[in-house]
Amino acid sequence: ASAKVYKLKCSVALGPGTGIWKAGTEWAQRVKQASNGQLEITMYPPGALVGTTETLEATGRRVIDMAFSTAEYWAGKDPAFAFVTYLPGGFDNPIQHDFWLYNRGGIDLIRELYAKYNVYLLSLPYYPAEYLMTRVPIKSMADIKGKKLVFSGSMQHTLFNKLGASTVFMPTGERVTALERGVIDGGDIGVPSTTVAIGADRVAKYLLRPSLHQPSSALELVINMDLWKSLPDNLKTILEREAYDLAWRCYRESLDLDLAALKKMRAEGLQEFTLPESEVNEIVRIARSCWEEEAKKTDLGKKILDSQIAVMKELGLLN
Template sequence: MKDDKKSPILKEKVEETSGRRNFIKSAAAVGGTAILGAPFIGNAEAAKGQTWKIQTTWDAGTTGYTLFEKWCNGFQERTGGELKVKPFPAKSVAADNNALFEAVKTGVLQGMNPFTLYWAGKIPASVFLSSYPAGPDQPAQWDTMFYGLGMLKMAREIYAKQGLVYVGPIQHDANIIHSKKPVNSLADFKGLKLRVPGGMVSEVFQSFGASTVSLPGSDIFPALEKGTIDAADYVGPAVNWDLGFGQVTKYILFGPPGVMSIYQPVDLMDLTVNQRAWNRLSPSLQALVEEQVKAYSLEHYVSIQGRNVEALDKFKKSGSTVSRLSVEDVAEFRRKAIPIWYKWANKDADAKRVFKLQLDYMLNDVMGYVNPNDIKGQKFN
């Protein structure tokens, strides 16, 4: 008689594999459970594996790129070989931001890790998917809007129109300003040649008399060195030290005590992927990638903050002087920023929809950042 029973060893292996698979599927369905080191076991077809090429806006050799590279290189192990992610630094495949956007849309690259604000010209709503002048200024507030108030769903609907999937936000840092001459108040921006990322940030500084220009991170050092610009906003101390800003500037500007930046206090990055590449993943693997982005967001943020403390000491020891804006400067900055909020919200229906969610949050007493008098006279189209 034929014996259909499996051997004890084979039975044990089948149960072990099935148990691990069921555990990971359950973990991926629960927010925050699938941590960075978790393995993923899929079906035999998926186990053949896929490879994603993802370019970041971090320059090679910086703290930001080191963290990104480590995260990408761990995907093969974490997915049991189902997904391999090959990281690329800034300009290595796509030469600039416009080329990067198109490379992901067309599938030359499967994904990108940009600063979300870079797409202000292509997707007006993107200015509200990362912090903006005098808006929500705490990382937890942005996570609340994305994951608690429905902003992630909005972002995905907006990006889907471009053939892209906005997988999720990645917390990074606040932006600070390095200058060749002292800047101690908003009045000191008058006549200053300043590098900023564009969008609302540029317009607010222009309202204080600054002459603004948009440059990628890798072009800031030579522009400061040659005197093409007097000052530059970029990210926080850790990466800016890596880029050599201490060699070509002597002054650093922060917000008031406890606030690194009032113009871009939560400079969000994200993971965006090509829609076709995303659709080739199984639902379970999609869920795992989403959870990995959440986990990486936390790891990236706290790692950068820790290194900021060390880097700022290096700046000061090398001769840099730190100045801070006053509380009065913050109030004046918000007064100039609010009409510009509405100007950008009125650019299209998507921008208005996202901003309206944020405005309701800022008006709510939970935050209390804005009151009805602050927005009196402002209207949506």
């Protein structure tokens, strides 16, 4: 008898032209090859099947089979999700994050969180730095005061509120219109290639370094739990192996696109500012106080945070 073919639908948080879409669609092809055609995954852009901010629940209820998105969207459902991706003032790069996940048990704690939503986490694909992009110049901490900024993660909202900004949330795709209308001054407009792909570079002409709110990022690749449990072991192995491979390909592909996007933006008049080191240190100090504040809202989040802090100490990032 011929092997059973699984035709799966996966919703992606960003559409064509972005690093996520490119890495995700290529991933689906590699999975099909590796499984000899048994796993046929079709990728859908945001809104084609479900809205960007509905993919977690839709995967849990199996309205869709899988999703490639970001945990940042779910902190409103469960504050523990704030600790899944990068903490401002935390790990410096994905190598440290990866070490925590796979050598110090971080992934098990995070899977425990996703399991509550009847979802299995395949991997946390890495993503390069996201800079503060604005339509008005921000050169210092003082300039942040009074600005209206957009962010995805709840931790970023807490941090920038403490720095004197007012913050709002909206899916990445809606941020361009808000910038054009002056509803927001800027904020997290995605990595540079996303900024260009959604057309926000026409309005956001100022970039602030270093990236404090998202020095690197971890996305999410999830699958419905019942479907996952029903898969034969060999297909589970292929999905997990390819999902981990995607974690790093996603980072490399996105970085490649980001470098090209920065080049384009610079040619079109992008102005770049760098915060003085004393202010960077001060913002990191404030960011770290936000961690504990957010962790008070969630037992599992506190467990995930404590696990990260132990590794940060081990790596000499924290005293």
